[in-house]
Amino acid sequence: MKPTHLIPALALALSLAACGGDSDQPAKDTPADETADHGTEADDHGHEAGEVASTVIPAEIAEKSGIKTRPVGPGVIADEHEVQGLLTAVDGRVAQISARFPGPIRSLRANAGDQVRAGQTLATIESNLSLSTYSVTAPISGVIVERNASVGGLASEGTPLFEIADLSQLWVDLHIFGADAQHIQPGVPVTVTRMSDGETLLTTLERVLPGMATASQSTVARATIDNTDSQWRPGTAVKARITVAQQPVDLVVPLTALQSMDGREAVFVREGETYQARHVELGVRDATQVQILSGLSVGEEVVVAESYLIKADIGKEGAAHEH
Structure with missing residues (x-):
């Protein structure tokens, strides 16, 4: 008991x-x-x-x-496959911000973890060419996931100062092994469960990637989840149930x-x-x-x-x- x-x-x-x-x-x-x-x-x-x-x-x-x-x-009664996977940022929703011209960094106005909007000033740099100060702005709205700069440091041309990710949506990459991959097709329901607290959400399988994951030798099936509440984090391991068929x-x-x-x-x-x-x-x-x-x-x-x-x-x- x-x-x-x-x-x-x-x-x-x-x-x-x-x-x-x-x-x-x-x-x-x-x-x-x-x-x-x-x-x-x-x-x-x-x-x-x-x-x-x-x-x-x-x-x-x-x-x-x-x-x-x-x-x-x-x-x-559902024919379901239990799988595990990983949350990742959606391609095209991540931006790296670099200095246009080399020079010393005069100010930094955002830190890692800050939510920023497109066009917001993140830093000011004094150009070595013109000796004038210019602003570095955010190209997209999102959260700063990395900051590789300090005030007084030298910003080199092309070196990333910030990385911004729009995490309002995330990819769920699910690893499928062996013959199970033959039964799973895009368009079927997927229930994703967060391992930390058991929270679940329902989404739809979008695609089965053509290659194999080298490390695990698994087929990767991908779905997208809504993350407007920012409770799901990239890099988090999840488990999921892929519903292959349903029998009344x-x-x-x-x-x-x-x-x-x-x-x-x-x-x-x-x-x-x-x-x-x-x-x-x-x-x-x-x-x-x-x-x-x-x-x-x-x-x-x-x-x-x-x-x-x-x-x-x-x-x-x-x-x-x-x-």
Whole structure:
């Protein structure tokens, strides 16, 4: 059990113990011969053959424990490829600024990290040719990513003083290995995830580059992301899911709904405050959900969060029946 769920799980167990049901009632006397003649088999959880495994959890306790349900319905199963990549500045959105004429630098008016606009003065230089001072201005709007100058230093003709990048958009270069490259074409959806905090955004694959990345021997697929909030930084490693195809299906549940019961996959269906285990036959799946072939009907309420608490409580009830 995950540590973050210890308190809800303990609260659920204590509350259900307090709600006890019939567990404290004395068992009725059963003649020995009747027991011998009409014995029943029990499953791994102590439930008699043919008995439906279920438990009752008051709504207030379910809410405090984080148990959530969702109606079963149609959905789309995605054929996805998990890849990694790197954010880079977009070609044509980076500019290097040099001195037009050599001479000493008289002033600097911007530092690395500053946002500047096109035409803004970045430095003044005294020309060795005319002995007059001229201004060096920004050719594009963006952020200064490098400054290679100091006041009083000598600016040589053609030597970059500043580098400016427009980072309002970035390229995502994704590395695809082996045969996966044959299945990935431009125009498909891509979900990009920032590794530092899990933030995601959706974009579209624009092109698959013709060459191979020399170091990794991978095919590079490229997409563009919006970065107007400046939260995505060039050089950052990211992961992504490239959706190659999508298959509509009649019934889906999230993977979080599944639990193993008696060696088979099961979900828990809620009716009022009763949670009933239901064995299901599974079809295709993706990273987050799975197709249901049989065992459920459209509209039934299925537990999609903290389903393991339901399994644990049914197991506890089964153990009580064994005694």
